[in-house]
Amino acid sequence: MSTHQQGKSVISRQDLSSYLDTFLNVSAFKDYAPNGLQVEGKGQIRTIVTGVTACQALIEQAIAVNADAILVHHGFFWKNEPEVITGMKYRRIKALMDHDISLFGYHLPLDAHHGIGNNAQLAYQLGILSPRVYEPVAQDLLWHGHLEHPVTATEFSQLLNNVLKREPLHIGDNSKSISTIAWCTGGAQDYIDQAAQMGVDAFISGEVSERTYHAAMEQGIHYFAAGHHATEQFGIKALGQHLASKFDLTHHFIDIVNPV
Structure with a gap:
């Protein structure tokens, strides 16, 4: 399942990151992974993709729609995972970097937000x-x-x-x-x-x-x-819709089927 909103504007990566940190009150949370920008891509963002988890399938679909940034609930660099960038993690990060796509992850802040959480x-x-x-x-x-x-x-x-x-x-x-x-x-x-x-x-x-x-x-x-x-499919979709409306960005919500 996917949804699409067509926008016309551009926002800088830094401005988007700063806005999200404030909007989601990131500094208030003690979490299991870093919240915010996790992989740095191009400086200007016109098209965003949202999805629940930063899996390879989501990254590949984001590449297919020429996304500049991906926003997810489950990102990378969890406290209990190996610190080395090899295997599955390497392939995911390499795909992002090869296509200059930023990855933003918001875990507990997205669970708790009183509007779009x-x-x-x-x-x-x-x-x-x-x-x-x-x-x-x-x-x-x-x-x-x-x-x-x-x-x-x-x-x-x-x-x-x-x-x-x-x-x-x-x-x-x-x-x-x-x-x-x-x-x-x-x-x-x-x-x-x-x-x-x-x-x-x-x-x-x-x-x-x-x-x-x-x-x-x-x-x-x-x-x-x-x-x-x-x-947890609705919060990240609502966040993407909010950003698309506020900043007139193109937004694709892409739901990668997961029965768990």
Whole structure:
């Protein structure tokens, strides 16, 4: 899946980087990877590509549309990865540098942003009302809200399937309806204990662990593992749309299918 917005203007790489650092409040976050410009390309940017992860397939499609910059949620240089630039990392970075394409990555700042962030956008897509952060969890990562009307677990699973184009894994008692919800996109299944303490009916995240099953069943809370990629597709797309509109840039959102 891809979307396209045609713009006419150009912005400097430095101006775009500075704007994003401020807009996403990058300095407020302690993260697992550097946020901001990760690979430096050409100085003037007219065409941007957004996608969830800076994989080889996304880079190749960005090359095909003559992108000047790629913006992703999952970029490079994670704390637990090898520091050397060899193999897969070398091929990705070489492709960027060979075509003078900048890579920008925004991880936790994109999860937490109250307008275009992953959590805010997931609430919008699912029709969750009064979305707000749960203050005891740092960096605005756990959110909660409510549905307009109570639904069954089966009905909510179908809603997730319709919106995310991916069937979720549901853990919980089908006889218990759902009205209040907490969520954190991506790999946040271990926030289920905080969600249960909040007293909500259900918790949504992207992934699931063996221990998640017992935590859900013993605390009487529905859990929906809706896909790491699927729950984090909307924030980076919204960021690209925002930049395209604000600076009149050409924007391509490119969704590289990932069932995880």
